[in-house]
Amino acid sequence: MRYDLIFAGGGLASSLTAYRLAQLRPELKLAIAEKGEAAGGNHTWCFHGTDVTPGQLSWLDPFITTRWMEGQDVRFPQRARTLSTPYFSATSDRLAEVMAASPVTLLTDAEAVAISPGKVTLADQSTLEGTVLDGRGAQASEHINVAFQKFLGLEVRFKEPHGLTRPIIMDATVPQTDGYRFVYVLPFSEDTALLEDTYYADGAQFSREELRDGLSRYAAKQGWEIAEVIREEEGVLPIVLEGDIDAYYESFRGEPAPVGLRAALFHPVTGYSLPEAAGLADKIAQQTDFSPENLARVVEAHAKERWHAHRFSRLLNRMLFRAADPALRYVVLQRFYGLPQGLIERFYAGQTTLGDKARILAGKPPVPISRAIRALAPASPRKDVRA
Numbered sequence: 001m002r003y004d005l006i007f008a009g010g011g012l013a014s015s016l017t018a019y020r021l022a023q024l025r026p027e028l029k030l031a032i033a034e035k036g037e038a039a040g041g042n043h044t045w046c047f048h049g050t051d052v053t054p055g056q057l058s059w060l061d062p063f064i065t066t067r068w069m070e071g072q073d074v075r076f077p078q079r080a081r082t083l084s085t086p087y088f089s090a091t092s093d094r095l096a097e098v099m100a101a102s103p104v105t106l107l108t109d110a111e112a113v114a115i116s117p118g119k120v121t122l123a124d125q126s127t128l129e130g131t132v133l134d135g136r137g138a139q140a141s142e143h144i145n146v147a148f149q150k151f152l153g154l155e156v157r158f159k160e161p162h163g164l165t166r167p168i169i170m171d172a173t174v175p176q177t178d179g180y181r182f183v184y185v186l187p188f189s190e191d192t193a194l195l196e197d198t199y200y201a202d203g204a205q206f207s208r209e210e211l212r213d214g215l216s217r218y219a220a221k222q223g224w225e226i227a228e229v230i231r232e233e234e235g236v237l238p239i240v241l242e243g244d245i246d247a248y249y250e251s252f253r254g255e256p257a258p259v260g261l262r263a264a265l266f267h268p269v270t271g272y273s274l275p276e277a278a279g280l281a282d283k284i285a286q287q288t289d290f291s292p293e294n295l296a297r298v299v300e301a302h303a304k305e306r307w308h309a310h311r312f313s314r315l316l317n318r319m320l321f322r323a324a325d326p327a328l329r330y331v332v333l334q335r336f337y338g339l340p341q342g343l344i345e346r347f348y349a350g351q352t353t354l355g356d357k358a359r360i361l362a363g364k365p366p367v368p369i370s371r372a373i374r375a376l377a378p379a380s381p382r383k384d385v386r387a
Contacts, residue, residue, distance in 0.1 A: 003031045003105070003130035004290055006120050008112040010034025012045060013260025013277040014135035015095055016063075018104045020281040023059065028290070030104045031128060033120055035111035039099045040092030042233050044153065044186070044194055046167075048072075049086030050345040051275035060278060062098045063090040066188055068167055075171040076334035083341050087167050089186055090274065112136070117256050117292035131292045133284075133299075138261035141251065144243035145379065147321045148204045149271045150236045151184070152211035153196035156219070157228040161190040170337075172330040174218060178206075180320065180329035183218050192230070195219060200320065200329060204236045237271030240264075241317050242378030245307045249300045256292065257299040264303055267348065268313040275349070276306060309350040312357055318378065323371035331366040 005021065007014035010032045018030050032039060052060065071084040099106055107122075114121040120128040164187040172182040179201035186194040195218065197211045212232075219226055238261070245264065252258060259265070265276035283302050284295065320332050337344070343356045352360075 001031075001126075001128050002029070003128060004028040005030050006128045006130045006132050007032045007135050007259070008115050008120055008132060008256065009135035009137065010036070010039035010099070010106065010108070011041060011135050011137065011260055012043070012095065012273060013263070013265070013280065014133065015039050015099050016060075016274075016277045017133070017135075017259055017281040017284055019099065019102055020059065020278075020285040022103050024285040026103065029130075031107060031130070032099070032104060033107045033110045033112050033122060033128065035109070035123075037108055038092075038096035039106060039108075040095035042231070043092045043235070044089055044233065045091075045272075045274040046087065046089045046169075046186070047272055047274045048345065048348050049088065051272070051349050052278055056275075056278045056282065057088075060090075060274075063095055064088050065091050065094050066186065068165075071166055073166050073168045074337050075168060075173050076330060076337065077173055079334050079337060081337055082166065083344065085341065085345055087169070115256055117254070117296070131290050131295060132256040133259050133295065134256040134262055135259045136262060138238055139258075141243075141248050143245075143248040143251065144238075144264065145241045146238040147241060147317070148201050148236055149198060149239050150201060150204060150206050150234075151196045151198040152206070152208055152215070152232070152234045153184075153194050154212065154215050154232055155188070155194045155230040156192065156226045157230060158191045158193070158219075159225045159227040162187060162193055162222075162224050164193065170333065171218075172333065174214075176327045176330055179326045180333065182330070183215070200239060202321065202326075208234065237266070239271065239317055239321075240268040240310075240314050241321060242314055243307075245304050249303070252296075252300075257296040259299065263299055265306060267350070268310050268317055270348065272348070279306070306350065312352050312360075313347070313350070314378070316360070324366070335366045336360070 007018055014032055018032055021028055021030055066089045068087040071082055072087045073082050111123040112120045113123050115132050117132055120132055168185040170182040174181055174183055178199050181199050184196040184198055195215045197214045260277055261273060265280055266273040280302055320329050324332055346352050346356055
C-alpha cells in the first residue's frame with residue numbers, strides 16, 4: 001500500500017503530527033502503524049498553559065481532557081505555593097478516540113518489524129511504502145547521558161469528594177527515598193483523581209507493589225478513602241544530564257527521521273513531551289517537500305534548536321543528580337519554586353533568559369558549593385559544553 005507519509009508507532013508524537021498534517025494538508029495520504037490495539041498506549045500527558053502557543057492550544061483542544069484554569073499547587077517541606085499558570089491534561093483514551101475519527105489511516109495490531117526511509121514491513125510481512133517517520137519511543141544512546149524519572153500512577157475513585165480544585169504537580173512532603181520523590185495529583189472530578197508516585201533516581205528499577213502501597217498511604221494521610229482503582233499506568237522517562245546531539249543524530253543517518261522521544265524532543269527536567277510534539281507537528285505540517293531527505297533535515301534542525309534551548313535545564317539536572325545527596329534533592333526544587341512565576345513558566349517552556357539564569361544561580365546554592373561547581377561542567381560526552 002502506498003502513502004505519502006507513514007508513522008512507525010502510534011504514540012503521542014506520531015499521532016499529533018499526523019493529525020496536524022491532516023488538518024493543514026488534507027490532500028496527503030497518511031498512515032500510522034501501531035503495534036497495540038489503539039493509538040497512544042496507556043498514558044496521561046500534561047503541560048502548562050505557557051508551554052505552547054495560543055495557536056497550538058487551539059488545535060490541541062480535541063485531545064485535552066481536563067483544564068485547570070485556576071492554576072496548580074506545589075508542596076515542599078519548607079514551601080507551599082499556588083501558581084496561577086493554567087494546567088492541562090490529555091489521555092491516551094482521548095487520543096485514540098480523536099485519531100480513530102480522523103482521516104488518518106490507523107493500522108492497529110500492526111507492529112513495524114523493519115523500516116527504511118521509504119518502506120515499513122509489518123509483522124505479517126505486508127509492506128507500506130512512502131516517507132517513513134519513526135515514532136517508536138525513546139532510544140538509549142551512548143551519545144546522551146541520562147538519569148531517570150520513574151513513576152506509577154493510579155486513577156482512583158474516592159468514597160467521598162477529595163476537595164481539590166487544582167492539581168498538585170509536586171508534593172515533596174512525602175518521605176524522600178530513592179532520590180527526589182514526590183506525589184503528583186490530578187483531580188479529574190470531585191471524587192476521582194490520578195495519583196502518581198514519582199522518583200528522580202539514578203536507576204530505572206522500581207517495585208510496583210511498593211509504589212502502590214506508597215500511594216495508598218498518601219491517600220490515607222490526606223483523609224481520602226479509595227473506593228475503586230479505575231486504571232494503572234507506569235513509566236520510566238529519561239532525564240538528560242548531557243550529550244552530543246550531533247553524534248546522536250549522526251547515528252540516525254540513512255534511517256527514517258525520528259519523532260517524539262526518539263528525536264530527543266522532551267523537556268530535560270520534567271520529561272514532558274506534549275509541547276515538543278506539538279512544536280514538531282507544526283514544523284512538519286508547514287513543509288511542502290515531504291521526501292525522506294527533507295524531513296530528516298527538518299527534524300534534525302528542529303531537534304538541535306530545541307536541544308540548545310534546553311542547555312540550562314541539563315545543567316540544573318546535573319546539579320540535582322550530582323551535587324545533591326539523593327535524600328536532599330528536593331531542596332533544589334524547593335528553592336526553584338520560590339522564584340518568580342514568570343521565570344518558572346519560561347523555564348518549563350524552554351525560554352529561559354540570561355536574567356533568569358542569573359537569578360536561578362544567584363545566592364548560596366542549595367547544595368554543597370564544591371559539588372555545585374563540579375556539576376556545572378558536563379561529563380563525557382563533552383559536546384554539551386558547546387551546545
